[in-house]
Amino acid sequence: MPELDWVGKKAVLNHHREVPFHLLKCNKSLSVGDAGSGNLLVQGDNLLALKALLPYYAGKVKCIYIDPPYNTGNENWVYNDNVNSPEIRRWLRKTVGKEGDDLSRHDKWLCMMYPRLSLLRNFLTEDGVILISLDETELAHLRLMLDEVFGKANFIGSFVWNTRNTDNRVKTYLSPDHEYIIAYGRSHGASILGRRIDRSDFKNPDNDPRGPYVTDPLTGKATATERPNLHAYNMEQPGTSNVWKPDPAKGWITDEAGYRALLADNRIWWPPNPARGKPRKKRFLSETQERMPASSFWTEFRALSGAKEVGDILGRRVFAFPKPISVIQKVIDHCAPPDCIVLDSFAGTGTTAHAVLAQNTADGGSRRFIVVEMDEAISRDVTAQRIRKAIEGYGDTPGLGGGFRYCTLGAGLFDQAGNISPEVRFADLAAHIYFTETGEPIPKRAGRTPLLGVHNGTAIYLLFNGVLGDKRPDGGNVLTSITLAGLPQHDGPKTVYGEGCRLSPPRLKRERVTFKQVPYGIKVT
Numbered sequence: 001m002p003e004l005d006w007v008g009k010k011a012v013l014n015h016h017r018e019v020p021f022h023l024l025k026c027n028k029s030l031s032v033g034d035a036g037s038g039n040l041l042v043q044g045d046n047l048l049a050l051k052a053l054l055p056y057y058a059g060k061v062k063c064i065y066i067d068p069p070y071n072t073g074n075e076n077w078v079y080n081d082n083v084n085s086p087e088i089r090r091w092l093r094k095t096v097g098k099e100g101d102d103l104s105r106h107d108k109w110l111c112m113m114y115p116r117l118s119l120l121r122n123f124l125t126e127d128g129v130i131l132i133s134l135d136e137t138e139l140a141h142l143r144l145m146l147d148e149v150f151g152k153a154n155f156i157g158s159f160v161w162n163t164r165n166t167d168n169r170v171k172t173y174l175s176p177d178h179e180y181i182i183a184y185g186r187s188h189g190a191s192i193l194g195r196r197i198d199r200s201d202f203k204n205p206d207n208d209p210r211g212p213y214v215t216d217p218l219t220g221k222a223t224a225t226e227r228p229n230l231h232a233y234n235m236e237q238p239g240t241s242n243v244w245k246p247d248p249a250k251g252w253i254t255d256e257a258g259y260r261a262l263l264a265d266n267r268i269w270w271p272p273n274p275a276r277g278k279p280r281k282k283r284f285l286s287e288t289q290e291r292m293p294a295s296s297f298w299t300e301f302r303a304l305s306g307a308k309e310v311g312d313i314l315g316r317r318v319f320a321f322p323k324p325i326s327v328i329q330k331v332i333d334h335c336a337p338p339d340c341i342v343l344d345s346f347a348g349t350g351t352t353a354h355a356v357l358a359q360n361t362a363d364g365g366s367r368r369f370i371v372v373e374m375d376e377a378i379s380r381d382v383t384a385q386r387i388r389k390a391i392e393g394y395g396d397t398p399g400l401g402g403g404f405r406y407c408t409l410g411a412g413l414f415d416q417a418g419n420i421s422p423e424v425r426f427a428d429l430a431a432h433i434y435f436t437e438t439g440e441p442i443p444k445r446a447g448r449t450p451l452l453g454v455h456n457g458t459a460i461y462l463l464f465n466g467v468l469g470d471k472r473p474d475g476g477n478v479l480t481s482i483t484l485a486g487l488p489q490h491d492g493p494k495t496v497y498g499e500g501c502r503l504s505p506p507r508l509k510r511e512r513v514t515f516k517q518v519p520y521g522i523k524v525t
């Protein structure tokens, strides 16, 4: 398989594994509405933010939509589109080393994207889909990179959408009027949902007892030489003298036996004016799936301006090119089932969050969003405010309801020396340990219990912060005969994390306990 190489690639290939885990701190004053809605806006570099979210959402997200910087090199945008923001420059220098100073802007973009895409993949359910907006600047690079990160076989396809209805005079003789949304699945089985059928297209002109239907052509695609049996008969409308011969270049879609079966079952629609139409096959609403294949070509958004939409919501122009909300709503309708989590780690003005709320209102869904924006001012003054207005309403536009929690990145889970940071609570460490031990998010637990969950038959326990009620040093955080007896029962192997262990190796073996010492036995990345 052809592979893409670029300066700095080696440095970032495994970088996502080395990114330290951080805590997420909730900011109540910037949060809005129902805190239990499951919606989240995280302010911070998405590399750290995604790593912080992973223990809670790994393998749980059905739909990721991202709109990363296109890397056009256009410095006039409100946000830097050329991967030169101070945060990313600092990050590149730290991660790629001195070489980071000399990277071309394409190398920088690829270095920035690779570890983030690698992390994003871990969020997807087996049947989940990632969709990425892009123009042609990095398209070829991105496709090769996605082949590497997601697997070539998991490429689903590209949506192409018409972005404008006036000439785009950035090039002399070619006006780029479209952008791409590239879709990959987590696995080969991943599929997009397709588009909803439009019920109003279905009619019942001849009162067929099977109800309304649309019609599909009966004309085929093969010549008489290729498929003689599809040219071997005429179609004759019963009770009339109307006859249709097969098109010599195309024939019919079925042979004579198939035609007779359709005829016997009254599945052929006859044109009212035989000189101007051809027989067609009925397709009944009652026999049609709710969804049809999604067209890859979207023309209906050409007159829309995301900047105007956001300007109308916030009362001021803040962003040059946010996406029109209906584009993202269409992405969500096609790719995010009604009860899933939608993740966008390049949130910008928060169009994805707004589109999730709008689509829920449109189809009664209960999708939740997680969006991440690095720029503090954008996140606080634009993203959060836009989503707040969407929830509460603005002008004559009624609110869509719901709420979200606003979070920032807190301390690292571990300090430089590998000790657990003082801010870390039992629930934080529990989520981290369960995730690093199993690769899965911690299951919901009933109340305060040292039993984090059972995975593949092994129970995982954590003794930390005196979870058993004994907070003395050398007390409840240490595995002794007493604390072992106090653990919720499990008939099978046990992994116990604690600050110390007073049980002998033969006793541990008898009890089928693997002991791991906190913090040294905890995987840090």
Ligand SMILES: C[S@@+](CC[C@H](N)C(=O)[O-])C[C@H]1O[C@@H](n2cnc3c(N)ncnc32)[C@H](O)[C@@H]1O
Residues within 6 Å of the ligand: 044, 045, 046, 047, 067, 068, 069, 070, 079, 306, 319, 321, 322, 323, 324, 345, 346, 347, 348, 349, 350, 351, 352, 372, 373, 374, 375, 378
């Ligand atoms: C192209 S804009 C997204 C626009 C968005 N789809 C909308 O409709 O408003 C990209 C956004 O990603 C943000 N961004 C860039 N690098 C980031 C990073 N490493 N982590 C989080 N956000 C980042 C930028 O600040 C910018 O707001």
